[in-house]
Amino acid sequence: MAETRTTDPYRTYLREDQIPTAWYNLRADMPEKPEPMRLPNGKVATVDNIAPVFARALCEQELDDDTAYFDIPEPVMEMYRVYRPSPLCRAYNLERALGTPAKIYYKFEGNNTSGSHKLNSALAQAYYAYAEGITNITTETGAGQWGTALSEAAAHFGLSLDVYMVKCSYEQKPFRRSVMQTFGATITPSPSDTTAAGRKILASDPTCTGSLGTAISEAVERALNVPGNKGRYQLGSVLNQVLLHQSVIGLESYEALAELGEYPDIVIGCCGGGSNFGGLIAPFMRDKLNGAHPDTRFIGVEPASCPSLTRGVYAYDFADTGQTCPLCKMYTLGSGFIPSPDHAGGLRYHGMSPVVSKLKHDGYMEAVAVKQTDVFAAAEQFAKLETILPAPESSHAILQAIREAERCRETGEAKTILFGLTGTGYFDMVAYDKYNRGELEDHIPTDEELQVGFNTIPHIPGLQ
Amino acid sequence: MAETRTTDPYRTYLREDQIPTAWYNLRADMPEKPEPMRLPNGKVATVDNIAPVFARALCEQELDDDTAYFDIPEPVMEMYRVYRPSPLCRAYNLERALGTPAKIYYKFEGNNTSGSHKLNSALAQAYYAYAEGITNITTETGAGQWGTALSEAAAHFGLSLDVYMVKCSYEQKPFRRSVMQTFGATITPSPSDTTAAGRKILASDPTCTGSLGTAISEAVERALNVPGNKGRYQLGSVLNQVLLHQSVIGLESYEALAELGEYPDIVIGCCGGGSNFGGLIAPFMRDKLNGAHPDTRFIGVEPASCPSLTRGVYAYDFADTGQTCPLCKMYTLGSGFIPSPDHAGGLRYHGMSPVVSKLKHDGYMEAVAVKQTDVFAAAEQFAKLETILPAPESSHAILQAIREAERCRETGEAKTILFGLTGTGYFDMVAYDKYNRGELEDHIPTDEELQVGFNTIPHIPGLQ
Incomplete structure (x- = not known):
């Protein structure tokens, strides 16, 4: 059973003193910055504009495209130490089952009671x-x-x-x-x-x-x-501040892979609002942008039922259905888009992080949309092999990692794949039951259905 | 916030190559062995007797009181590496909240999809x-x-x-x-x-x-x-073989504490059938039995609604209600005892591991019975402080650890407390809800109710 195993451990835990002490702001190293947040009147939002809604320190992080590192406050560090570092896992069992020469790593963020990276x-x-x-x-x-x-x-x-x-x-x-x-x-x-x-x-x-x-x-x-x-x-995804905080995922992954003497050829994450994906890719994308590792591939995986990155438009749009929030330039299906209620796999948001959207728009990353029936099949395969019952959201990344590893089996390439396993599925058993009963279906919106959402995207003179 | 913190980390993870490669059989080092398993006719059970029910290798482990170490087979080691070592955690937040000079450590076994040490x-x-x-x-x-x-x-x-x-x-x-x-x-x-x-x-x-x-x-x-x-x-507790396998909990705890330069003054575990408690205490109890650490206290914590260790009798009894299984000498409430259906906190078994029972009978450990309303209060306090939502079973140990730490606050003693946090409570939310609504009650059996169970304990001539 151990025949394909190297000396790398199944789980790599950094020491507590290796937890990052500062968050990394990828925007500081993007040669072309994401488009700025704007008010409904088209003006660029300032800290004072958004301070009634968000804590001031968070507003400053939100709008700062220049500062590369923000120190993590000590009271936050104290709590990070309670559940971090999270393990970097080598999916030996999955590799064996796939018969792939690829090395598959995943950063597992589900070992805390919230059950995810959130x-x-x-x-x-x-x-x-x-x-x-x-x-x-x-x-x-x-x-x-x-x-x-x-x-x-x-x-x-x-x-x-x-x-x-x-x-x-x-x-x-x-x-x-x-x-x-x-x-x-x-x-x-x-x-x-x-x-x-x-x-x-x-x-x-x-x-x-x-x-x-x-x-x-x-x-x-x-x-x-x-x-x-x-x-x-407070909001759990989409915003720049959220991607900033989630950079701990990428920074820890980077450090743990370095300890193993590894660097990923492909980095894969699920994409709803982009919080996990944006955090996971941050230091690796820096290396791509500055030419240190120009060939790394980045793949955002989204549900075919809510395909903002693959079928959305890159435009300024509201974050909320009520259209009262500021606007972000992002890939969006329109704030009026509602994914099918049959869609079980999470990642139901109409828009996408402006940072991730900009990287996609400028050609630094790829995006794929996958069907939820395929996602649950990958989730069950993964659970049986790796003994972790994954969240449906995370399983989008699992599916794509499997597909890339299968491609390596065909080509014989021993690529290093890293994906984000954002969380566990213990509270998603209704969806698993539905899948097990064969009742889960895919609803992929038609162009006409998407147009209904697109029609809710505002047209602000001079902006789009 | 960090004022009471030492240089010890919040979480101590051993390296993969420190996972024990052999299980430890405490029976080999017990000067007085547990009483042997017997057939309903009173004869001592042999491997051949029980081989129709259990795999032969497990029968041999079950009946072997002499072999101190059993090598863990490589295919089992491979899977241990997927989710072990489990972390040894320092409960700094809990210590601060209690204002205790005690150091509280817990071995957390819930970071796997089964959600427990099982x-x-x-x-x-x-x-x-x-x-x-x-x-x-x-x-x-x-x-x-x-x-x-x-x-x-x-x-x-x-x-x-x-x-x-x-x-x-x-x-x-x-x-x-x-x-x-x-x-x-x-x-x-x-x-x-x-x-x-x-x-x-x-x-x-x-x-x-x-x-x-x-x-x-x-x-x-x-x-x-x-x-x-x-x-x-296959059975998940009570049996000698199960305690043997669960010795990985104690062995890892022992090693991690040694790395920190620590040795526990008090070891605490919840007791249902004794699988976690027996595994956790194994190497520390060895040190007590051989005189290396004679003063360590061991406390088994059970629910007041199913109090086998504190109110049961030490007698040969059946493992099952149908009275078809062999008999074990153990603290038992009688196989006919049924705890109140209102009891939510797990640990509902009528008997107790023969190893744990023998240690209790011979005075090497203590046992306490606690009320489930107190258990859930401790669970919620722990969850808010340590960000882990504990299983009700595990929370029996949390409650006792808190009580011992509070005693240290009164006496000023800086004792080192180790308890087993066996698992998470994600599938126990019905009970948590009931507690939150104030609807959880304690049902402590009367002596008369216990007598009904005791009446189902068999009387086999020459045995008891």
């Missing part, structure tokens, strides 16, 4: 709010990983947290709700009657099962209505 | 069955951690697995069932009409919600009925 940014965002005297934070959650992570972070820093949970998830994932409540968060199914945005939607459709875009609108409104300017909204 | 023995048992040409294995599961672990192990070694799941758990924990099915196991709610034992119980009580003892009877019967002598039964 905790990396949740702790940072909660800390900055706490440090600025904020008492109440709000957010939205769909699948629940971000909400769980922020619940843990809020509990640690003593913040009151209101989570707007997409109603269909609230009903289908009662245990996600329970975990968040155990950490002390208040959970409201969205759309709700607690906000004007929610009441408006309920008035037109009392049975609405919600969307991420709607939950964002409600959470932002709720934060702005906390008395005494003590409320702020 | 995988350590599941891989061993499945491997030996596979190596002996067995094609079908059977088992029972209650809370589902053991069933999940064995499902993973069976999938890895290509064995067909039938799991009899206590019916009330089958209905209350559908996602546990889903995980096992994802790994390819067949799950049958017990009592069922697939066995004579199940049909007998259903005939007398068609609405019976099942018990571990009944599920064991069904699983054993099922294993014996596999054609061609190709079926075997």
Whole structure:
């Protein structure tokens, strides 16, 4: 059984003193910067513009395209030490089963109670709010990983947290709700009657099962209505600040691979809003941009049912359905796009991180869209071989890693593949059950269906 | 925030080459051995007697009180390397919150998909069955951690697995069932009409919600009925072989503490059948028995609703309700004892590992029984501080560790406490919800209720 094994261990753990002490801001090393965030009137957003919504330190990180490193505050480091470094894993069992000469590594971020990489940014965002005297934070959650992570972070820093949970998830994932409540968060199914945005939607459709875009609108409104300017909204993906915090994934991967004498030929991550992918690729993309490793391939993997990178347009668009947030230039399906409710595999957001979008637009990375039935097949294969039951989101990356490794089997190339295993699927068993019963189907939007979403992209004179 | 921190890391991971390559058999170093397993006729059981039920290599491990070390077979080592070593964690956040001078360490076994330490023995048992040409294995599961672990192990070694799941758990924990099915196991709610034992119980009580003892009877019967002598039964706790395999927990803890220059003053583990506790304490108890560390305290923590160690009798008893299995000398409440259905915290078995029972009987360890409402309070405190949502079972140990640390605060003693954090509570949210709603109650059996169970303990002439 051990015949293909090298001396590399199955799991490489860095020492605690190797946890990065600063986040890396890839934007500082991008020769062409992402397009700036803009207000609905077309003007470039300033820190003062967005400070009512986000903690000031986070606003500064959001808009800073020049500072390469931001020191991680000590209280955040303290909590990183509780669950980091995360392991860099060699998928020997998977390699053997595929009969591939490729080496497959994955960075596993699921070994914490939030079950995913989301905790990396949740702790940072909660800390900055706490440090600025904020008492109440709000957010939205769909699948629940971000909400769980922020619940843990809020509990640690003593913040009151209101989570707007997409109603269909609230009903289908009662245990996600329970975990968040155990950490002390208040959970409201969205759309709700607690906000004007929610009441408006309920008035037109009392049975609405919600969307991420709607939950964002409600959470932002709720934060702005906390008395005494003590409320702020926090978001788990898309934003530059989130990719900055998630750079710990890439930095640790980089260091662990260096200890093994490895450098990846291909880096693969799932793409919803881009938080994991953007964090994972950061130091490797730096090496591509500066010519140190020009040939590394980067592949973002998205669901065919919500294909922003592969079928979206690169345009300024709103982050929320209510169209009240600032605009980002990104690959988008339009804030009015709603993926099929049959879609189980997460990654349901209409847009994409401006950083990831810019890299894709400028040709530094590839993107592929995959079917959820293939994703769950890869998830089960991986679970049986590697004994980790992966989150459906993470399994998009697994599928692509398998496909690349199979290509290596055909060509005989011993490539080094790195992918991000963002989390575990313990709260996704309804979807696994559906797959096991053969009831999971793929709904790939037609061009006509996509056009409905595109029609919600704003046309702002002089911008697009 | 870091004021009380020493240079010890939050998490200590041994290197892969430090994973133990042999299991340690504490029985070899016990001056007085546990009483031998016996057949219902009172005769001491031999390997041949029990070989129809267990794989032969496991029978040999079960009955061997002399061999101190058993090499871990390479295919088992290969899988250990996929998820071991498990981290030894310093509970700095908990220490700070308690204001205790004590150092609190915990060995965390929950970072694998089975969610607990059960995988350590599941891989061993499945491997030996596979190596002996067995094609079908059977088992029972209650809370589902053991069933999940064995499902993973069976999938890895290509064995067909039938799991009899206590019916009330089958209905209350559908996602546990889903995980096992994802790994390819067949799950049958017990009592069922697939066995004579199940049909007998259903005939007398068609609405019976099942018990571990009944599920064991069904699983054993099922294993014996596999054609061609190709079926075997496997058990996740109580047995000597299981404690042997779980010694990896203690051996790794011992090594990691040694690297930190530490030795525990107090070792604490939850006790259901004794698999985790017996594995955790093994090398430390050796040091107590041979006089190297005579003053170490060992504390087994059990639920007040199922108090075998603290209120049971030390007697030969059956492992199963059907009274078809061999007898073990152990602390027992009688195979007819059924804990209150309100009891949510696991650890519901009527008996206790013969090794643990012997150590308790001879005065080498202590035992305490705790209330589940206190257990869940400790679980939530721990989750918020250490960001791990613990299994209710593990939380019995957390509670006792907190109590010992609080005692240190009163006395000013800087003791070193080690406890076993056996797993995560992601599939126990129904119980957490109940606790959060204030609906969890303690049901402590009266002496009269215990007597009903004691009346089912067999009286075999010359034995007791």
